[in-house]
Amino acid sequence: EAAVTQSPRNKVAVTGGKVTLSCNQTNNHNNMYWYRQDTGHGLRLIHYSYGAGSTEKGDIPDGYKASRPSQENFSLILELATPSQTSVYFCASGDAGRDYAEQFFGPGTRLTVL
Amino acid sequence: GDSVTQKQGQVTLSEDDFLFINCTYSTTTYPTLFWYVQYPGQGPQLLLKVTTANNKGISRGFEATYDKGTTSFHLQKASVQESDSAVYFCALVDTNAYKVIFGKGTHLHVLP
Numbered sequence: 556e557a558a559v560t561q562s563p564r565n566k567v568a569v570t571g572g573k574v575t576l577s578c579n580q581t582n583n584h585n586n587m588y589w590y591r592q593d594t595g596h597g598l599r600l601i602h603y604s605y606g607a608g609s610t611e612k613g614d615i616p617d618g619y620k621a622s623r624p625s626q627e628n629f630s631l632i633l634e635l636a637t638p639s640q641t642s643v644y645f646c647a648s649g650d651a652g653r654d655y656a657e658q659f660f661g662p663g664t665r666l667t668v669l
Numbered sequence: 670g671d672s673v674t675q676k677q678g679q680v681t682l683s684e685d686d687f688l689f690i691n692c693t694y695s696t697t698t699y700p701t702l703f704w705y706v707q708y709p710g711q712g713p714q715l716l717l718k719v720t721t722a723n724n725k726g727i728s729r730g731f732e733a734t735y736d737k738g739t740t741s742f743h744l745q746k747a748s749v750q751e752s753d754s755a756v757y758f759c760a761l762v763d764t765n766a767y768k769v770i771f772g773k774g775t776h777l778h779v780l781p
Contacts, residue, residue, distance in 0.1 A: 559712075588769075595678075597758065597773035598713070613768070645712050657703070658769065660712030 558582045559661035561646050567667045574633040576664050578646030586649045587629040588658060589613070589621060591642040598645065604629055636668045671696040671763045675772035683780045688746040690775045692733075692759035695740065702742045703760040704733055707774070713758060716744075754779045 559580045568574045588603040600613030602621035610621040620632040647658040672695045705713040717726035719735045733744045759772040
């Protein structure tokens, strides 16, 4: 019973199209995060959230929006997808408090924008 | 700002070899440091954690020691196995913003 799940696991989109990546966590964590992983760049933070209704910009937010409608769900939205957004996207959750880095990651979504 | 540096992009070893992955960091606060491991096709998972209170973390045969003098947090293992093949990330808590800063990762390939 995976605690952080992501859907879809793979997605092919067209340039200019809208893409929504979904994340669900059953850890009851307050904090949730969206990262992208690219060769040579490691993990880069796109958006994060401290709880339902909140979203914060990470280090590379341009071209992305986020939505946190509930404690369990956190979505990443690409309104106008571009080929440069082709990547593997990871969602993570973590407790509020001192141990912010102890995050629990989902399995990832591989997005290809043609 | 805070940063983490992993200079080794890839390391190739044979089974039973000694593993050493370099990580250095920069921060103005007392750091909490982590090593995460990412196996093929999976998301990263926490391997071990070190704070200034304990200085050393040990997990699954891996060990990392925090050295304030050299601002290093190297990962070591005495004898690697093929199953240790993965990407290893050093990470630092950015205590000002309560975010995590990850290194670029080191891809470990262990030959049978």
